Amino acid sequence: MDAPLLAIENLRTYFYSRAKRAFIRSVDGVSLGVARGETLGIVGESGSGKSVTALSAAGLVTAAPGVISGRIELRSNGARRNLLDGLENYARVTEQDGRVVAVEKDERGWRKHAEKLMTGVRGKEIAMIFQNPRSALNPYSTIGKQLVETIRLHTNVKGESEAKERAIHWLERVRIDSPGLRFDNFPFGLSGGMCQRAMIAMALSAEPSLLIADEPTTGLDATIQSRIVDLLAELKTETGITTLLISHDISVIQRLSNRIAVMYGGTVVETGRVAEVLAPEAKLRHPYTAALLASVPTAETIRRKSYLQAIDGEVLDTIEVPRGCRFYGRCNRVTEAIRENCAGVEPPLGEVAPGHKVRCWLYPAVEGKA
Amino acid sequence: MSRTILEVTDLRKHYSQRRGLVSMLTGQGRVIPAVDGVSFYLRENETVGLVGESGCGKTTIGRTVLRLSDPSGGRIVFDGRDITTLSRAELRPLRREMQMIFQDLDAGLNPKMRVRDILREALTVYERPSDAGIASRIRELMEQVNLKESKLSNFPSELSGGEKRRVGIARVLAVRPRLIVADEPTSALDISIQAQVVNLLRDLQKDLGLTYLFISHDLPIVELVSQKVAVMYLGRIVEMGLAERIAHQPRHPYTGILWSSLADKQTTEVSRRVRNVTVERERRAWGVFDFEQPASGCRFAPRCPLYKDKGRPAVCTDPASEPQLRDVGHGHVVACHFA
Numbered sequence: 001m002d003a004p005l006l007a008i009e010n011l012r013t014y015f016y017s018r019a020k021r022a023f024i025r026s027v028d029g030v031s032l033g034v035a036r037g038e039t040l041g042i043v044g045e046s047g048s049g050k051s052v053t054a055l056s057a058a059g060l061v062t063a064a065p066g067v068i069s070g071r072i073e074l075r076s077n078g079a080r081r082n083l084l085d086g087l088e089n090y091a092r093v094t095e096q097d098g099r100v101v102a103v104e105k106d107e108r109g110w111r112k113h114a115e116k117l118m119t120g121v122r123g124k125e126i127a128m129i130f131q132n133p134r135s136a137l138n139p140y141s142t143i144g145k146q147l148v149e150t151i152r153l154h155t156n157v158k159g160e161s162e163a164k165e166r167a168i169h170w171l172e173r174v175r176i177d178s179p180g181l182r183f184d185n186f187p188f189g190l191s192g193g194m195c196q197r198a199m200i201a202m203a204l205s206a207e208p209s210l211l212i213a214d215e216p217t218t219g220l221d222a223t224i225q226s227r228i229v230d231l232l233a234e235l236k237t238e239t240g241i242t243t244l245l246i247s248h249d250i251s252v253i254q255r256l257s258n259r260i261a262v263m264y265g266g267t268v269v270e271t272g273r274v275a276e277v278l279a280p281e282a283k284l285r286h287p288y289t290a291a292l293l294a295s296v297p298t299a300e301t302i303r304r305k306s307y308l309q310a311i312d313g314e315v316l317d318t319i320e321v322p323r324g325c326r327f328y329g330r331c332n333r334v335t336e337a338i339r340e341n342c343a344g345v346e347p348p349l350g351e352v353a354p355g356h357k358v359r360c361w362l363y364p365a366v367e368g369k370a
Numbered sequence: 371m372s373r374t375i376l377e378v379t380d381l382r383k384h385y386s387q388r389r390g391l392v393s394m395l396t397g398q399g400r401v402i403p404a405v406d407g408v409s410f411y412l413r414e415n416e417t418v419g420l421v422g423e424s425g426c427g428k429t430t431i432g433r434t435v436l437r438l439s440d441p442s443g444g445r446i447v448f449d450g451r452d453i454t455t456l457s458r459a460e461l462r463p464l465r466r467e468m469q470m471i472f473q474d475l476d477a478g479l480n481p482k483m484r485v486r487d488i489l490r491e492a493l494t495v496y497e498r499p500s501d502a503g504i505a506s507r508i509r510e511l512m513e514q515v516n517l518k519e520s521k522l523s524n525f526p527s528e529l530s531g532g533e534k535r536r537v538g539i540a541r542v543l544a545v546r547p548r549l550i551v552a553d554e555p556t557s558a559l560d561i562s563i564q565a566q567v568v569n570l571l572r573d574l575q576k577d578l579g580l581t582y583l584f585i586s587h588d589l590p591i592v593e594l595v596s597q598k599v600a601v602m603y604l605g606r607i608v609e610m611g612l613a614e615r616i617a618h619q620p621r622h623p624y625t626g627i628l629w630s631s632l633a634d635k636q637t638t639e640v641s642r643r644v645r646n647v648t649v650e651r652e653r654r655a656w657g658v659f660d661f662e663q664p665a666s667g668c669r670f671a672p673r674c675p676l677y678k679d680k681g682r683p684a685v686c687t688d689p690a691s692e693p694q695l696r697d698v699g700h701g702h703v704v705a706c707h708f709a
Contacts, residue, residue, distance in 0.1 A: 045560040045561060045562060046531075046560055221423040221424050221587065222423065222587055222589070222628060223423060223627060223628060224423075226630075248560070248561060291562065292561060292562060295561055295562055295564070295565035296561065296565075296590070297590040297591060297593070297594045301594065302590060302593050302594045302614075302617070303614075305594065307569050307572070308565035308568055308569055308594070309565065310562070310563075310565035310566040310569055311562035311563075311565070311566075312566075314530045314532055314533070314563070315530065315560055315562070315563070330562075
């Protein structure tokens with residue numbers, strides 16, 4: 001198999017909460033790979049670390065004082081670079097039995113170095129689309145101007161009129177009506193769905209190697225959501241762009257992704273091919289994935305007007321991470337045989353089938369490795 | 371059959387928007403008909419779901435039937451009493467019988483007050499119970515919404531989303547309402563918490579005999595909790611009927627599209643068919659509806675796949691014949707010339 005375009009290894013992104021005098025372990029040892037041409041969907045609830053994973057990859061985590069460690073390797077255009085290379089020189093991390101207790105950081109140096117690492121990468125190699133398109137667009141500039149700027153900055157097209165032509169072409173490709181007219185519109189003159197299309201055009205117009213789509217449909221109306229999902233599916237077929245898709249909506253992930261990673265409490269608890277992980281008859285599922293799928297009303301629950309299968313308890317607080325499995329407190333599949341493990345030792349992400357990994361003590365493959 | 375607790379007839383709520391000096395001086399502005407002639411009723415202990423895209427007037431209806439904002443026209447009858455024009459003082463005793471759960475989790479939760487004081491305040495608005503009475507009611511409320519008593523001394527900022535929602539519900543229950551308008555009660559919550567809250571709302575309805583007007587854009591959840599569903603488009607109800615009929619045998623093209631836009635596996639056969647017909651066709655025309663350019667005749671015509679399929683019949687855009695709701699059997703009403 002080809003080396004993945006983006007390889008994240010043991011990424012840890014912590015933020016320091018002054019109020020609680022503790023580290024929020026938003027991303028806590030995540031390893032993921034996105035192969036060339038595929039779409040990897042990350043699904044999880046708020047606080048699971050899915051967005052912070054994406055932001056870390058795009059070099060957009062700037063909050064101080066925080067920690068970010070691990071490797072994020074991008075292989076594009078024959079080059080291979082670690083987007084976190086050398087950052088460790090600017091922060092001294094004190095750990096106590098595997099937990100970060102203090103960080104001393106040269107904030108300015110860190111930031112400067114981080115910017116240097118991302119130059120020529122962010123926007124060019126890695127483009128992003130965000131949840132709230134209106135706030136990501138410049139309100140003082142027309143859609144067209146912003147597109148032209150992106151194109152002239154990031155592609156070989158440098159001429160003004162040529163760039164404009166290209167921009168209108170991109171507006172057309174994202175199915176914006178009368179692109180010639182919309183070119184001169186300001187973001188406020190466009191609807192939410194239209195703004196999202198414009199932002200997709202802007203991201204793709206730089207011809208990036210990797211597209212990060214962070215909740216691209218959240219906050220849009222149901223009918224508009226499905227239009228945007230349709231559009232992303234079409235663009236994926238047309239351009240074959242490698243995508244890291246973040247969403248809390250499993251149905252969106254299911255529709256657009258080849259592989260899925262389920263995140264909980266800052267870690268990946270399950271990963272595999274979408275067809276396998278989300279197959280209705282899948283047996284080897286992480287209890288959290290299973291519970292997430294079950295909490296959505298199905299035709300059967302609706303017909304019988306039965307109760308929804310809720311997951312007890314609350315989403316994990318990533319400040320006080322338990323010693324054992326992060327899902328232990330809410331899990332309904334704990335058996336006496338594994339209870340001790342669940343409560344005391346964090347299960348590894350073990351392979352239960354080729355390419356399908358689950359972080360749970362229930363599955364023999366995992367036990368065998370421990 | 372249980373009796374009708376809320377009856378709304380031809381409800382209208384128009385907002386006027388004034389822009390610029392001229393319209394300010396002349397007192398003329400654009401009028402935005404957020405709710406434009408809506409009629410429905412709710413029977414005791416039943417749930418009616420109200421669905422539609424944002425901006426269609428769902429929330430405005432919720433606010434107006436509770437008289438949180440004043441209607442521009444129509445009639446609202448609550449429990450046999452016309453409340454359309456009651457004064458604030460006259461409304462006050464009725465307020466406790468009709469409450470609202472807001473979409474915003476923080477609505478009604480004073481950030482400077484502990485949960486205990488928030489509930490105490492709610493309990494003492496209409497009554498002056500003894501301290502012991504308050505304490506026992508607080509315990510009862512916390513039990514009803516499945517919250518640990520240890521949370522009573524927390525501030526709202528120390529609660530998770532699901533807990534805030536529960537406190538919000540407890541606060542509403544404190545006055546023992548009969549009708550609750552639940553405006554997107556789950557949309558601000560995580561998926562795993564949504565199910566908990568939906569189950570809780572259904573339990574409370576059973577135990578306390580509550581009546582819900584359930585406003586949401588989450589169609590499967592609406593279908594699950596509601597007996598009847600009303601689909602709104604641009605300030606009007608375009609289709610209304612039993613939940614399962616609306617979900618599985620929609621007659622109005624808009625309902626079909628709304629349901630099929632769920633990128634979900636369980637879409638019904640009908641909506642799948644509707645979707646296949648429409649997707650290609652409306653892809654380009656599918657803009658966002660706009661109060662500023664009201665269509666004459668049927669409001670949905672500019673986006674309607676059926677309208678195009680039928681070769682743009684004149685009746686759809688005839689200003690004199692806006693489609694009215696008509697009965698198609700089984701208590702199912704549709705506002706479409708061709709449905």
